[in-house]
Amino acid sequence: MDTDRWRQDFPLLQTAKPLIYFDNACATLKPESVLQAMDTYNREFPTCGGRSVNRLGSRVTKAVQAARKVAARFVNAAHEDEIVFLRNTTEGINLLAHSLSLSEGDIILTTDKEHNSNLVPWQLAAKRTNAKHQVVRTQDDGTFSIDVYRAALASGSVKVVAMGMTSNLDGVSIPAQEVVSLAHEYGAVVVLDAAQAAPHQLLDVQKLEADFVVFSGHKLCGPSGTGVLYGTRAAWTTLQPFLVGGSTVSSTTYTEYELLQVPERFEAGLQDYAGIIGLAAAMEYVDLVGRDEIARHEHKLNAYATAQLEQLSGVTILGPTDPAERGGIVSFYIPTIDMHQIAITLDTASSVLVRSGQHCVHSWFHDRDIVGSVRLSFYLYNTTDEIDVCMAGLEKVIAVYS
Amino acid sequence: MACFIAFAVLAVMGIFSSTHRALAREAFGCITRRVTLRPCDTGFKEKIQGHMVGWLLRRSTRVARFINRYFEVLAWIFFIITIWSLVISVEGAYNFYRYGSCNGLNDSSFCVLDPTGSNSGVSAIDVPDDVFLPSCSGGEEVEGGLLSKVPLTLNRYPQMNIRTDNELVFVGCFECAYTRKTYPTVSRLLATYEPAFTFIHHPTKPTTAYLTGIVQCAYEASPEQEWLQLIDRLFMSTPDDLADEDYVYDILLDEGYEVSDIRDCAASERMEQFVAKQRQEVINTGIYGTPLLFVNSTPVVGPKPYRVYRFMLR
Numbered sequence: 001m002d003t004d005r006w007r008q009d010f011p012l013l014q015t016a017k018p019l020i021y022f023d024n025a026c027a028t029l030k031p032e033s034v035l036q037a038m039d040t041y042n043r044e045f046p047t048c049g050g051r052s053v054n055r056l057g058s059r060v061t062k063a064v065q066a067a068r069k070v071a072a073r074f075v076n077a078a079h080e081d082e083i084v085f086l087r088n089t090t091e092g093i094n095l096l097a098h099s100l101s102l103s104e105g106d107i108i109l110t111t112d113k114e115h116n117s118n119l120v121p122w123q124l125a126a127k128r129t130n131a132k133h134q135v136v137r138t139q140d141d142g143t144f145s146i147d148v149y150r151a152a153l154a155s156g157s158v159k160v161v162a163m164g165m166t167s168n169l170d171g172v173s174i175p176a177q178e179v180v181s182l183a184h185e186y187g188a189v190v191v192l193d194a195a196q197a198a199p200h201q202l203l204d205v206q207k208l209e210a211d212f213v214v215f216s217g218h219k220l221c222g223p224s225g226t227g228v229l230y231g232t233r234a235a236w237t238t239l240q241p242f243l244v245g246g247s248t249v250s251s252t253t254y255t256e257y258e259l260l261q262v263p264e265r266f267e268a269g270l271q272d273y274a275g276i277i278g279l280a281a282a283m284e285y286v287d288l289v290g291r292d293e294i295a296r297h298e299h300k301l302n303a304y305a306t307a308q309l310e311q312l313s314g315v316t317i318l319g320p321t322d323p324a325e326r327g328g329i330v331s332f333y334i335p336t337i338d339m340h341q342i343a344i345t346l347d348t349a350s351s352v353l354v355r356s357g358q359h360c361v362h363s364w365f366h367d368r369d370i371v372g373s374v375r376l377s378f379y380l381y382n383t384t385d386e387i388d389v390c391m392a393g394l395e396k397v398i399a400v401y402s
Numbered sequence: 403m404a405c406f407i408a409f410a411v412l413a414v415m416g417i418f419s420s421t422h423r424a425l426a427r428e429a430f431g432c433i434t435r436r437v438t439l440r441p442c443d444t445g446f447k448e449k450i451q452g453h454m455v456g457w458l459l460r461r462s463t464r465v466a467r468f469i470n471r472y473f474e475v476l477a478w479i480f481f482i483i484t485i486w487s488l489v490i491s492v493e494g495a496y497n498f499y500r501y502g503s504c505n506g507l508n509d510s511s512f513c514v515l516d517p518t519g520s521n522s523g524v525s526a527i528d529v530p531d532d533v534f535l536p537s538c539s540g541g542e543e544v545e546g547g548l549l550s551k552v553p554l555t556l557n558r559y560p561q562m563n564i565r566t567d568n569e570l571v572f573v574g575c576f577e578c579a580y581t582r583k584t585y586p587t588v589s590r591l592l593a594t595y596e597p598a599f600t601f602i603h604h605p606t607k608p609t610t611a612y613l614t615g616i617v618q619c620a621y622e623a624s625p626e627q628e629w630l631q632l633i634d635r636l637f638m639s640t641p642d643d644l645a646d647e648d649y650v651y652d653i654l655l656d657e658g659y660e661v662s663d664i665r666d667c668a669a670s671e672r673m674e675q676f677v678a679k680q681r682q683e684v685i686n687t688g689i690y691g692t693p694l695l696f697v698n699s700t701p702v703v704g705p706k707p708y709r710v711y712r713f714m715l716r
Contacts, residue, residue: 340445341452347467348456396459400467 001297006289007381009033011322018206019400021385025168025196025329025359025377027218029366030282034221037281040276049273050247050264060273067280068263071228072282076204082236084229084263085276089195090117091322092214092229093162095266096191096304099122099239103132109152109188111144112137112367113173116187116360118193122162132355133161142167142319144174158188169361170319170330171377173197180210189235194221199379200328211235217275222282226386229266236262243268278375286380294380298328301378301387305330308391312398318373328378337401339372342394345401350393352386365376405432405446407481410488500713502706510704522704524691525578527606568596568715571696573684575605576613577641581693584705585637588695591708592630595715601633604684604692609645612668614677616650619667620659632657 007013009031012021021029041063049060063348073081074189078212086092089219096123102108108122112135126133136152139145153159166173176192183190191212194203198213205213212235221349231239241248241259245268251258259265286294303324309315310334316344318331343356358365365372376390404648409429418422430688432442451473458466469476494504495515502511502521572588574581587662603614613636621629635653636644642648655661667673687701695702697714 251446338452339443339446341448341455344449344452345456345459348453349459393459396463396466400455400459400470 001293003073003297003381003383006219007383009285011035011171013381016336020350020382020389022144022376022378022381022382022386022390023353024199024382025171025219025375026355027201027222028276029122029381030223031221031285033285034223034278034281038223038278041274042303043241043276046269050271054296057085063277064271067276070280070283072077072159073229074203074287075198075228075230076206077230078206081261082233084231084266085224085271085279086227086229086267088216088218088227089193090121092212092227093118093123093191093193093241095229096162096212096214096239099242100125100160101238101240101259102126102129102131102159103251105157106131107156108133108160108162109136109149109158109183110162111135111164111167111173113142113361113364114162114164115167115168115193116362117195118162118164118191119363120294132156134158136163138172141321142170143174143325144172144179146175146178146182147279149179152354153182153186153188155264158183158186160191162191162193163189163277164193164195166194166200167319167361168196168329168377169359169373169375170331171196171326172319173201173327175211180208181332183210185393188323189238196329199286199294200291201295205230205232217279220282222279223275224271226279228279231262231400233262236266239266242266247271268275289348289380295327297380298378300399301382301384302326302328302330305376305378305387305391308387309313309394311396312391314402329375330377331373331375333350333370333373334398334402339374339396341401342374342397345397346390346393349396350389352390352393354390382385404572405436405442407477407484408446408450409433410481415622427626428568438679439642468593491510500710502710506699508703520583520707523580525575525580525606526691527604527689528567543669555563567698568595569596569696569698570715571600571602572693573602573687573689573695574612574693575603575607576636576639577610577644578606578692580691580705582637584693584695585713586712587705587708589634591711591715595710595712604681604689604694606692607670610641612647613644613650614680615668616654616664618680619673619674620654623659628657628706632659657683 010029011032012029016290031356040214041060045059045063047054047056049057049058049064051057066078068080068083068085071077071085071129072080077083084092086095102125106129108131109125110122110133114273126130134152136149138144139308145307147309153161160266161179163174163179165176181190189212190210191214192208192210194213194215196219198215199201203213211232213230215228216222216361218224222383224369243266244257246257247270248262248265248268249257306323309330314334315332316335318333319326323330339356343354346352346354355377356372358372359375409426409432412422412429413425416426428446432446435442452468455466455470458469494513497506498504498513498515501507502507502516504515505511508522510519513519513521516522568589570588572584574584576582591597601617603612603617605614617632617636620632632653635657636650639653640651651661651665654664666688691703693703693705697710700714702710702714
């Protein structure tokens, strides 16, 4: 992959002393094309879509329709109306946790490494409906055990399987195809949290056959405050309305209302049109680079970083030892050094930006009695040279704090 | 300890910056946990330490390692210095409010609240001794109470003085800038508190030395309102005018004085001796410039704000 060519698209990497950004699992940098798309909306037609028939309003409506097409293509959805725009993955999962029909005794299955966004909404839903939330534990090396999963499915009436496709903690992916297939065998609805998957690998929802797939824009070069919730036409019909109001109804009387069809039914209120347009530009950009290419590049970087990390004293890497199983994420801790000190010192001393803490997966850290970790997460614009700088900085950090 | 020192510093910086206010709040949260015997779980110390060590790492690994190793000790040292500075600052602010100088009464060292030193400025005495001071070697004791209306002697000040009540002795010269700056304040004090007032003309330049005898003679001729009006007019006159003896006698005439009597009085041997003795008496106080006020027998050097004199008189 010609990283140098793609780096030129990111204004933040074109400064005299560019930062080294390794916090892509949180949010990626934005390329010029995304910034321009949003700027064009704000400057040329910053008005309402889906309702005003004036020339500006019509332009917004067309732009959103085009964005929906791009999103459908991005996940290979069969129909554009299977795509709902929302604020982020968290909102998508909350929508599902509120709108899926759950009742007493139903089981909701998640893994033990779920981001809080794919954990707390289900915990709340379980409390609200007297359903049961059950955790499928991963193996000691963080990889998914299909046998444990199968046993969990067989143990009772599993209604929902909600799992992260790729963990933001250690980068390990679940065998999504198999997970979906097994869940359907047991009649469960499958919700895939693809926040860490969609930006890094090709996503074919038709092949996956998942009922719902949700991801955010800000992790794939798009603007923050944007996300996509895909659902099959059949799956959408099972949902109760979530947020309603403007844009979700075709007509109302003082006593009745008539809801619009999906996707409008689930896109209440005036939308973040600049964000949606920017998100479409981001998805086009990522596909221009090529997600297969991105995945290969990240694996290469991860292998390179892992090899160097293993040379440093006191470093423990979370997840499997083989970097090929950890996508673009390498998460580690040094028991004698505070993770935030590592992150802040790397930032201040070497301009290397990493993530420290529990990465919104508190439950896993509490269960393992680990304070937290430092996470390096790579993307298409990162280079091995940057990793060299990071590791040199890390060596100094260890020398100072140990 | 890092959160204590950080809070002290950030709280002050937070007055000017919202970023520092947020950090100060974080530090305060950490302090709250520490004082309630709970561990500080905000990671605040680690963040601050990380920033400092990171910054130092760019320059010297050895220094960064040293700071990291002794961070707690250094934090204690800075904490003590900060508290000490805070105490000094509060004391300085109090001194400035109370005495017009951060360093205390009559201390003319640099004060950040009065950077130009205007509250402590004096007109230095630079008159050659032989011009009008037959003996100004200091230490020669003379009879006190030459002008003061109460039993106050300036000799061997302050050991020999008994604290007076509502007494204001103003030593200054008509042409001196700082005395002239002080005079409106003195007038305001006279109007408000009506203290027993004594003005001693103590010239710092020979051009107006002759005024001492004239003012004394005028006082003897009419010690009350007319004399105060005369003082007023002399302070309102320009230094150049004051150097002109005829100009001064015109004022005397205007104020209703018998000019020929004043001339004779001022030229008399008695007055010459009086002026010399008064001069000696003032010098014996250790005066080094004007204005010098004795407010209820406390010496105050330089043109202080009104509040300083008010505190003393009250």
